[in-house]
Amino acid sequence: MAKVFIYPATSLILSDLVARFGHKPLGAALGIRERIQTAGIDSPPLQITPEEPKRGLKYAAVEVPSGVRGRMAIYGPLIEEAEAAVIVTDADLAFGCMGCARTDELILFSLRQSGIPILELKYPTNEDEGVQFVAAIKTFLASLPKEGEA
Amino acid sequence: MAGYTPDYVGTVTKYVFVESPSMTPGELALRAYEASEGVLIKETCFGLQVTGEPEAVDHLIAEIRTFDPTHIFVKDRGFPPGDPRRCRANLGGARPGYLGHEREFRILRYITHGLEEVERRGEEAGVPDAAPAREKKPLLDIKRLQELIDTEES
Numbered sequence: 092m093a094k095v096f097i098y099p100a101t102s103l104i105l106s107d108l109v110a111r112f113g114h115k116p117l118g119a120a121l122g123i124r125e126r127i128q129t130a131g132i133d134s135p136p137l138q139i140t141p142e143e144p145k146r147g148l149k150y151a152a153v154e155v156p157s158g159v160r161g162r163m164a165i166y167g168p169l170i171e172e173a174e175a176a177v178i179v180t181d182a183d184l185a186f187g188c189m190g191c192a193r194t195d196e197l198i199l200f201s202l203r204q205s206g207i208p209i210l211e212l213k214y215p216t217n218e219d220e221g222v223q224f225v226a227a228i229k230t231f232l233a234s235l236p237k238e239g240e241a
Numbered sequence: 242m243a244g245y246t247p248d249y250v251g252t253v254t255k256y257v258f259v260e261s262p263s264m265t266p267g268e269l270a271l272r273a274y275e276a277s278e279g280v281l282i283k284e285t286c287f288g289l290q291v292t293g294e295p296e297a298v299d300h301l302i303a304e305i306r307t308f309d310p311t312h313i314f315v316k317d318r319g320f321p322p323g324d325p326r327r328c329r330a331n332l333g334g335a336r337p338g339y340l341g342h343e344r345e346f347r348i349l350r351y352i353t354h355g356l357e358e359v360e361r362r363g364e365e366a367g368v369p370d371a372a373p374a375r376e377k378k379p380l381l382d383i384k385r386l387q388e389l390i391d392t393e394e395s
Binding site for chain 1: 242243244245246247249250251252253254256258306314315316317318319320321324326327337338340341342344345346348349350351352353354355356358359367368369
């Protein structure tokens, strides 16, 4: 079972397809869950504490805004852990404030720099594209090492 | 600064979305309860949220997927159900993240079709060729627009 980073990191479709075809999807929920389930200082709504931008220094320079570094503290470890990635390039649902937009750019840059196998797709807009979308993901995931092979 | 003591430590929460012509979230919840074995299940308008020990949740999810494999979709959730920081009962309006789900929900029928077709074609079928690009509808010509306005006015 390979660990596959999904972008958008909150995608239902990608998360489902990766899990359905036998691999582990790495999405935002895993990073958020880790923080929500760790005791410490109350820092609602996402338990992002002032420590996160410091941890984000590993992934972004000090002059990068703390919002981006804080977000990278969630995504950075997941990208490091990832053995492959599936990216949807026209995901309009991944829009957000400038912090989200810059973080998204940094996530995509980091993934492409990491050298792991990457599949880039667009969301289907009809049934034929749906078949192509699913088949492409299935073929890509089948080429990744299964449990015990790595 | 107040201390923070988390609830549901060590559990996982997953969303189950059902987009099926033959199964409602209510029916899915009833069948999931039968197979739940101690997993916390919350019915929602789009499906379920299930919370529990990772192994128990994985077992339940595997069971739930068999009910309608190509119409049931699952993803992880960071927060437990009813968390006051996320639950719309406390916040009002749509839950943060709901709009993203709504956006992808519209595409699920294409994914369902893709899953059915890929399964039908079997293992040896590769990735089909890209469908020909759809012809773009020409924009309304400015002269034609003027004609329409003139016709309407006369």
